[in-house]
Amino acid sequence: MSVFETDDHRSFRQDVRDFAASEVAPHVSQMETSRKVDSQVSGWIVAQGWLGLTIPRKYGGIGAGHLAKTIAIEEIARVSAAMGAMLQASQLGAAMIIHYGTEEQKQTWLPQIATGECLPTIAVTEHESGGHVLGMQTTARRVGDHYVLDGSKVYVGNSHIGHVHGVVARTCDADTRPSKSLSAFLVRADLPGVRLVPYQRALGLHGFSFGDIVFDNVAVPASDRLGDEGDGLDVAYSSSVLYGRPNLTAVALGILQATADATVSFTKKRHRYGEPLAHHPVIGQRIGRLEHQLRTARTLAYQAAHMLDHGQACDNELINAKYYTVETALDATRDAVRIHGGAGLRTDRPLQRFYRDAIHIDAPAGTAEIQLHRLAETALGVDRGQWSERFAHLTALPPPATAKENAA
Numbered sequence: 001m002s003v004f005e006t007d008d009h010r011s012f013r014q015d016v017r018d019f020a021a022s023e024v025a026p027h028v029s030q031m032e033t034s035r036k037v038d039s040q041v042s043g044w045i046v047a048q049g050w051l052g053l054t055i056p057r058k059y060g061g062i063g064a065g066h067l068a069k070t071i072a073i074e075e076i077a078r079v080s081a082a083m084g085a086m087l088q089a090s091q092l093g094a095a096m097i098i099h100y101g102t103e104e105q106k107q108t109w110l111p112q113i114a115t116g117e118c119l120p121t122i123a124v125t126e127h128e129s130g131g132h133v134l135g136m137q138t139t140a141r142r143v144g145d146h147y148v149l150d151g152s153k154v155y156v157g158n159s160h161i162g163h164v165h166g167v168v169a170r171t172c173d174a175d176t177r178p179s180k181s182l183s184a185f186l187v188r189a190d191l192p193g194v195r196l197v198p199y200q201r202a203l204g205l206h207g208f209s210f211g212d213i214v215f216d217n218v219a220v221p222a223s224d225r226l227g228d229e230g231d232g233l234d235v236a237y238s239s240s241v242l243y244g245r246p247n248l249t250a251v252a253l254g255i256l257q258a259t260a261d262a263t264v265s266f267t268k269k270r271h272r273y274g275e276p277l278a279h280h281p282v283i284g285q286r287i288g289r290l291e292h293q294l295r296t297a298r299t300l301a302y303q304a305a306h307m308l309d310h311g312q313a314c315d316n317e318l319i320n321a322k323y324y325t326v327e328t329a330l331d332a333t334r335d336a337v338r339i340h341g342g343a344g345l346r347t348d349r350p351l352q353r354f355y356r357d358a359i360h361i362d363a364p365a366g367t368a369e370i371q372l373h374r375l376a377e378t379a380l381g382v383d384r385g386q387w388s389e390r391f392a393h394l395t396a397l398p399p400p401a402t403a404k405e406n407a408a
């Protein structure tokens, strides 16, 4: 329980927890064994409307805010980090539209996203650029009322189940020379020339896809450009800071909670030297440390989401929460596997899954080094302003209705 949660948040958490236990948990072992991209469980999760948690009600969303979104992702990730990652990834695609979409684009896309009929992605990373977004090489060449996209993107979250890709590309000058400016586009996954590369399985997050997409001479209507020409970097950064950081924080939090649950239960049941493992002082200390990590991570995560919900400047809190929570998940899952001894390595037990999944949460929305780089910029007074301040009018929850409005 935290001071940031309201009764509505607590009751919502219970709903998501019940859903995760009945609809997600029974399928985790199958996802682990087959290691295939899941679309079925993903479909059930998004059909709950949880991609619409931060989509305003006037566009068909729930409009419950960023803390509610954090709770939903955390509770799903507690049961399956892969499905937590699935639920978080498409929210970045939605964020691009919330932040930069025209009224017409919002009315076209957001209601479908809110119901789960349409899964958007955000496709920024390339083989040769990665964390250095400005190094990207995918081009968008203006031809009449279209842009022609050429290039490829890697590690796109929900790549293989997404319906529309939020692609950032380098806009070409009229003479087709690539310019320095980036622009963002909504690219329907069924457009001619959009090709999925066969999915390359990874170490963990089995069931989630973060694969590669090729754009080969893809004609995208100019009306599907998000923001102005040259806004691409801002589109990418704003969704990464305001949605990517807190969403990955929530996935890490779910992994941490699951790790704590499994470790406490295991050490109470397992006996060594005639008493439960938990009663041995060294193990007790390690459980205390795990509890400390979990509580600190949750406080940082919820505080940052609460600030977003209240329109406060909080880029550094979002970055700090992502850094701490991911580092802690990596540390805690490693220690928990060791506390389990040989049992921690067995694939019929979840500990090794938590350990493998945790490492996947480092790179998306910026590795640990990138988070520290941003925090250093703030400490040194050379940061370039706060996205949370700039978009406060879009992230903050509307003020609660007055008694008079409720009565009307």
Ligand SMILES: Cc1cc2nc3c(=O)[nH]c(=O)nc-3n(C[C@H](O)[C@H](O)[C@H](O)COP(=O)(O)OP(=O)(O)OC[C@H]3O[C@@H](n4cnc5c(N)ncnc54)[C@H](O)[C@@H]3O)c2cc1C
Pocket: 089, 121, 122, 123, 124, 125, 126, 127, 129, 130, 131, 132, 154, 155, 156, 157, 158, 210, 360, 361, 363, 364, 365, 366, 367, 368, 369, 370, 373
């Ligand atoms: C599970 C998962 C989901 C993802 N989802 C998406 C998605 O939905 N959309 C998308 O576009 N991308 C996505 N990504 C890609 C992710 O954003 C990149 O992996 C990340 O930006 C790092 O890029 P890279 O992997 O090319 O590593 P690189 O950028 O090559 O970095 C390699 C190493 O160098 C370090 N490094 C790089 N620059 C610096 C620096 N300036 N200072 C210090 N160290 C530095 C990094 O920290 C890292 O350790 C996802 C990745 C994963 C693993």
